[in-house]
Amino acid sequence: MNNMLTIAMPKGRIFEEAVELLRKAGYQLPPEFEDSRKLIIDVPEEGIRFILAKPMDVATYVEHGVADVGIAGKDVLLEEERDVYELLDLKISYCYLAVAGLPNTKMNEVAPRVATKYPNIAEAYFREQGEQVEIIKLNGSIELAPIIGLSDRIVDIVSTGRTLKENGLVEYKRIANVTSRLIVNPASYRLKDAMIDQLVNRLNDVLRGGIK
């Protein structure tokens, strides 16, 4: 395993963009890569092993060192606060974290509630605003919460704003911009420095080219 680089990739939305970026960086990935249902894909020609993880878990794999490198959204890094190097902004999968709710509503005075997939980010945000709120952790379909009266506000990622609109919600405040980042385990950053530097340089070339 010492001459192989293990990369944790996020399944789903970011995956295709990440694969495209790696291809642009000159990595020869097999054509059936995207369609595979395998969780581990070896590309021996490149000396790379990919592991396909839930986006929220990528930083965890990397922190523990079972993956040397990972591609993770800034939202995940803010939420999880893992001890990893955040080396590159890959400038893909742009979206942002926002507070949203039903239009023209105020937070409930007696019991302000916020539903979110990101309890740490939400808690930190409202604490900084000097507001004490009850955080309700949900695992998906966050937009449902204000509609059916579970919470006054939600904290979630917004990419086009369509989901909010279709569910009759409006954005109240942007918290932070989110793009995907290249993250690295601290031990791998030392012991596989040559391989990681090469990856960073190749990705950097693509990123610079892409900025015009």
Next chain:
Amino acid sequence: MSRLFMFEKPLGMRDTLPELYEKKHLVRSRVAETLKLWGYQFMETPTLEYYETVGAASAIDDAQLFKLLDKEGHTLVLRPDMTSPIARVAASKLLDEDFPVRLAYSANVFRAQQREGGRPAEFEQIGVECLNEDTVSCDGEIVALLISSLKKAGLTNFQVSVGHVGFAQELFLQILGTNERATALRKFLVEKNYVGYREHVNSLQLSSIDKQRLIKLLQLRGGEEVLEGAFEIIENGKGKKAIIELEELWNVIQDYGVEEYVKFDFSIVSHMSYYSGIVFEAYAGNVGFPLGNGGRYSLIEKFGKKASATGFAIRVDMLLEALGDLSLENDTHCIFFSQERRKEAFQLGQKMHKQGKKAVLQEISGVKNLDAFTKRFAGTTFLIGGHGDE
């Protein structure tokens, strides 16, 4: 709070069962042997210390300290590290005579874990402190001793990354002017957030040359050659002194012949605020977390004595993990006896013990599952029934 199961332990506290104990003991004694050979003397300090003294000096995050109250109402802490207690003893007792003191310890330290509560909150550190000695030779000795200890423990694939807290600090001050602004930028390095660091640098009102100098800091890692790169981005003063120290360190390490294990990394800035000079971290191939770290510190001053010191600490649990499968030979023999041959069995046992062989004495009627029990031993002797027939 939910009702505890009778077998439960507080979060993060672990039992060490015999097999693991033996492995830990083996690794600990290999490292300890090396430390002793280099003339470091072992010492112990109490498990409990005052929060106001050692607790405050330790630089471990307040939320990670285990605190309790004594009868007088003083807040106590379970020691979160060994460097601060040793600095306390050093300032009050050990440094009365003005010469270098070399100390070693192996002890459990306590740090409450906020994330994933099952992570160990009590773990063993083995390490050294060289007090009242401020030469770069001594910094080199500590790095070489760390390498030598890890090798002796059986580790092959590892690396020590060396940096200097003075360099980044001075670079930031030269360019940014104030401590406040330097601290704001330093925070990104502590968090290992290079993206945020670059964004922050680009958002500042600085000349493009200065911006490049700050960004270049992130690339200063590798062998001897990075020292030259470091010279290019720093002006005279303390920053240059830091590089000269690292250059000298490289020479010392070469003289020790361990340079293959050492690389420079100028972006290492410890979250431990008491470090004042050369700092380092050790990493092994198959463990994602650092095995150990150390560096030069000014901590003793907090306890009222001006003395520079340097040292390192190895986390025994991480080292064990890095070593992987340590198969220990089972060399314990079992002598089963029946009552009528008890004395004979005891004599045989004594004989074996005198020869330094491990032997268990077990009356045969006391064992219910004889087959399973026998399998636990390297060999067995049965002294049962009448004399002579075995």
